[in-house]
Amino acid sequence: MLKLTDVSAGYGSFQALWNIDLEINAGEAVAVIGPNGAGKTTLLRAISGQLPVWSGDIALEGRSLLGTAPHRFVQAGIAHCPENRRLFPRMSVEDNLKMGAFIPEARRQFGERLAWVYGLFPRLRERRAQIAGTLSGGEQQMCAIGRALMSHPKLLLLDEPSAGLAPVIVRLVFDLVRRIRDEGFTVLIVEQNIRQALELVDRAYLLEVGRVRASGPVAQLRDNEFLRQAYLGL
Amino acid sequence: MFDFFLLEAVINGLLFGGVLALLSLGLNLVFGVVDVVWIAYSEVVMVGMYVIYTLHVMLGWPLVFAAPMALVGSGIVGVLVHRLIIEPILDTPPINQLLATGGLLFFLQSLATLIYGSQFRNIGLSLPTLEFHELYISFARLLAFGVAVLGMAGLYLFLSRTYVGTAIRAVAQDRQVMGLMGVDTRTVYLITSAVGGALAGLAAVLLVLQQDVHPFIGLTFGPITFMICVLGGLGNLLGGFVAAFVISQVISIGSFYVSTELSYVIAFVLFIVAMFIRPEGLFHRRS
Numbered sequence: 001m002l003k004l005t006d007v008s009a010g011y012g013s014f015q016a017l018w019n020i021d022l023e024i025n026a027g028e029a030v031a032v033i034g035p036n037g038a039g040k041t042t043l044l045r046a047i048s049g050q051l052p053v054w055s056g057d058i059a060l061e062g063r064s065l066l067g068t069a070p071h072r073f074v075q076a077g078i079a080h081c082p083e084n085r086r087l088f089p090r091m092s093v094e095d096n097l098k099m100g101a102f103i104p105e106a107r108r109q110f111g112e113r114l115a116w117v118y119g120l121f122p123r124l125r126e127r128r129a130q131i132a133g134t135l136s137g138g139e140q141q142m143c144a145i146g147r148a149l150m151s152h153p154k155l156l157l158l159d160e161p162s163a164g165l166a167p168v169i170v171r172l173v174f175d176l177v178r179r180i181r182d183e184g185f186t187v188l189i190v191e192q193n194i195r196q197a198l199e200l201v202d203r204a205y206l207l208e209v210g211r212v213r214a215s216g217p218v219a220q221l222r223d224n225e226f227l228r229q230a231y232l233g234l
Numbered sequence: 235m236f237d238f239f240l241l242e243a244v245i246n247g248l249l250f251g252g253v254l255a256l257l258s259l260g261l262n263l264v265f266g267v268v269d270v271v272w273i274a275y276s277e278v279v280m281v282g283m284y285v286i287y288t289l290h291v292m293l294g295w296p297l298v299f300a301a302p303m304a305l306v307g308s309g310i311v312g313v314l315v316h317r318l319i320i321e322p323i324l325d326t327p328p329i330n331q332l333l334a335t336g337g338l339l340f341f342l343q344s345l346a347t348l349i350y351g352s353q354f355r356n357i358g359l360s361l362p363t364l365e366f367h368e369l370y371i372s373f374a375r376l377l378a379f380g381v382a383v384l385g386m387a388g389l390y391l392f393l394s395r396t397y398v399g400t401a402i403r404a405v406a407q408d409r410q411v412m413g414l415m416g417v418d419t420r421t422v423y424l425i426t427s428a429v430g431g432a433l434a435g436l437a438a439v440l441l442v443l444q445q446d447v448h449p450f451i452g453l454t455f456g457p458i459t460f461m462i463c464v465l466g467g468l469g470n471l472l473g474g475f476v477a478a479f480v481i482s483q484v485i486s487i488g489s490f491y492v493s494t495e496l497s498y499v500i501a502f503v504l505f506i507v508a509m510f511i512r513p514e515g516l517f518h519r520r521s
Contacts, residue, residue: 050413074416086411088404099404102397103416151416 089133100150247486260433266469276452282438312431467515
């Protein structure tokens, strides 16, 4: 469904991604793991069009996304739930969800989508009128994921959904992601919480200093001696 | 003892505050969303006043048709200001935007002088003064207050109920993430500038009922408009709204006890003191 071919990108003169090849099939959940500064967030930003690609190609369902304006990626079917959640802190939960449904298709079905997201996260329904900045960390993450789901994306990008949350909430967030996956969404998740992320996904890519160091089905990666030692502490 | 004249001063202050609140609204909106201060904001109001003067007095349009055209005219000026002046320098240091819109101020003043001369012009409308028992209230002020309140209510509904309005509020809170919502911030800026300009046009309609228009009229209410915005916390619409009524009462009650000139002095001194105590404005949100 999503295919990255030889993608390089960066900021200014600093190259953050080197010749990335990555593929995600419909209905799959894929993780991108790696240490801080490996380029994981940059990779997601390139996929959601927020960072222009220097070379290579990004294609969704066979159609290249190069040259697409950054704000058209949502319409193309890619929703990106960014690092640190980035809710609109002084707007209500419901207004935040409304922003997630800004594109015309989503606006037309706003009522149904809202009911669906509230069904998925009943907590958000209880807090619908609350100002987003005053929610707890876990609720904020629910709201951010809910906001991304309002556009009914073909591909959902999640950037460190467990960051900054208490361990018990982290488990809750991973459960939520599993439910979203079970709803049939294709998910690409970036995580530093490697062990828990690997329990959730079918395949994973290991990124190190901007390059794919290893990739494959989870079972295979677990057997990878290097990965076991460096990242899983086994 | 009940003082009728003081009550009259308070009521007049309230009515005056409505117009000041409306004046500060457009400037505040543009600052909050686009993050640019239109130094020439009061000159955009002046353009609106000249639009009414031209259509109503020179071309003989009925006032009810000429007045809405002030909103359209100022709205177009708002769009042009953004497209031609702000957009090319949006990512440069803020001082450039101040200088550029400051230059626009002199440009618009000079252009108005060139076209209309420096005479005071009025639309030749004299609205009655209403009398309730012993209270005298200017009908023009009452009308201006009513329209200002309606305008502000309309803006509130636009910002809270529509998708574009919600996006305008969202941009003010986190502009980088807007692309992920499928929103083109450039369009939001342009719409905001048009709305900001149209609000200046609405203020023009209210002012032209009470004052003569001349090329330097912006200087008479420009400083106080900026003062209100800063006092309320630049970009904070609600803060500006409250600050407008605080300032208008200071001026109105001050005029009652001392004199109009001195009341402005008092207002500005209070402003300076307030800035020492709360440099971010009285109603600044802690982030």
